[in-house]
Amino acid sequence: MDHSSQLLKGVLDMCLLSLIDEEPSYGYEMAAKLNERGVKLVSDGSIYPTLSRLQRAGLVEGYFVEADGSGPPRKYYRIVNPGTVRLREWSTEWKDLSAGVSAILNGGEHD
């Protein structure tokens, strides 16, 4: 497995939750959004189990919507209250960690 894939661990659920918080969406669409926004290498085999987990955890609600064009019905997700709270917590965790890591990476400036 790739090193970037390891970096994604614990980050994907947070990103999906944030996307859903912006606007209800479905797996296939979110996979595309993530890639557009610079979080590459996310396969659908990661997306769907993660979305199920978010739903099982009571952070989002799922509902099916018939596709406008072609294809099978889409499973949309919208955020619910506990999800909003959790997203704030994860956001804080992320900021703290990423600040710490960046500090360590920049600690050894000898160029």
Place this chain on the structure above:
Amino acid sequence: MDHSSQLLKGVLDMCLLSLIDEEPSYGYEMAAKLNERGVKLVSDGSIYPTLSRLQRAGLVEGYFVEADGSGPPRKYYRIVNPGTVRLREWSTEWKDLSAGVSAILNGGEHD
């Protein structure tokens, strides 16, 4: 397991390599440094296997040094050339990913 632990995946090896790049060090000391610098929750059960992996990957070299005070000899690590290269790669990966994630987290500003 904690969510923070998942966030650490793929980050710990990078941080340890960066610490070694600053100055040769040993496991017990690096565990303390990480905690001081804001990367919490790292247990020695994660540190030692990670250091072994870095060494097996040819990114660092290990050598034993007798302890000044008390305790068994310390296993110091110093960075070698491939490690310096890899550290730069990981650094770039990290910056890209963390920028992407931050952008997504800040994308849904509605407060």
Place this chain on the structure above:
DNA sequence: CCAACATATCTGACATCACAAGGTACGGAA
């Protein structure tokens, strides 16, 4: 009608890696 394609979701086997708990070993202090 049938095949191929894009859309869309889901599953299972696999690998990676952080953690907790435990073990080993050394030296100094109570």
Place this chain on the structure above:
DNA sequence: TTCCGTACCTTGTGATGTCAGATATGTTGG
């Protein structure tokens, strides 16, 4: 002797991303 701080390592467990493949729908072209 017993405990504690230092220092290293190993084992089992759990979480989760990846790949490959299965399933289903509607459109398009032969």
